[in-house]
Amino acid sequence: MAQETSSGCSGNCSSCSESCSSRKPDSLIEPTGSFNNIKHVIGIVSGKGGVGKSMVTSQLAVLMSRKGYKVGILDADITGPSIPKTFGINTPAMQNEVGILPAETKTGIKIMSVNMMLQEKDAPVIWRGPVIAGVVKQFWQEVVWGDLDYLFIDCPPGTGDVPLTVFQTIPLDGAIIVTSPQDLVSLIVKKAYNMAKLMNINVLGIVENMSYVVCPDCGKKFNIFGSGSENIAEELGVALLGKMPIDVSLAQMVDNGEFERFDNNYLEDAVKAILANKN
DSSP: OOOOOTTTTOSGGGGGGOOTTOOOOOOOOOOOTTTEEEEEEEEEEOOSSSSHHHHHHHHHHHHHHHHOEEEEEEEOOSHHHOOHHHOOOOOOEEEEEEEEOOEEOOTTTTEEEEGGGOOSOOOOOOOOOOHHHHHHHHHHHHHHEEEEEEEEEEOOOSHHHHHHHHHHHHHOEEEEEEEOOHHHHHHHHHHHHHHHHHTTOOEEEEESOOEEOOOOTTTTTEOOOOOOOOHHHHHHTTTEEEOOOHHHHHHHHHTTGGGGOOOTTTHHHHHHHHOOOOO
């Protein structure tokens, strides 16, 4: 029971109709469907497009699935969905009296994406922000995810309507920021970080994609886009959770819808950070 203050306030705003400076704002968090039991939700975000956010989301989901956890991916990048292609999902989403049924990959990862609801896979999604945000909420509330240990949300780039909807209405346990090595990106990383902090979202760390390329002849690493994620991570006080190289084999697996076959440990530290972050 909350302790009474000298002014007679118990600290329990839910039982009080007064308007005062200590009143906590009403939570905008939306419950998921009644048939769902989702233990942890991790958002994968970026300040700009083209840094490999979906690649990181997919790789984390596969690594967690390999450890025996029940995993799902909510593809919140409504205008640029790529998750179904990555995992070779070509079937449309089905629906019954309970709700929308997610597709399952070969290893049992549950997936929902707007591309699974379009008649033509290459049809553009020309919707305004509020409509797109509503679809993301629908995926959270009406998809029958069932029992999941971890749901990864592949957010669209930037700090607009959809990331705001995810941060405000879905109970995230944490967020991982994906970046690339260019100096310009450091400013964009700070924008994504500051948005998360303003929304009281715990930033687990940064993943640097396209970090380097390995010469196939001599095995030497070349930082063709420069470096600097260590500095930005240190400045923000967060961990650098992994460096992913430009890996042609990963791109080929995505093109072939066989991403679950990858064999690398680029994001092992990111997985450890997720497992350690059990609120």
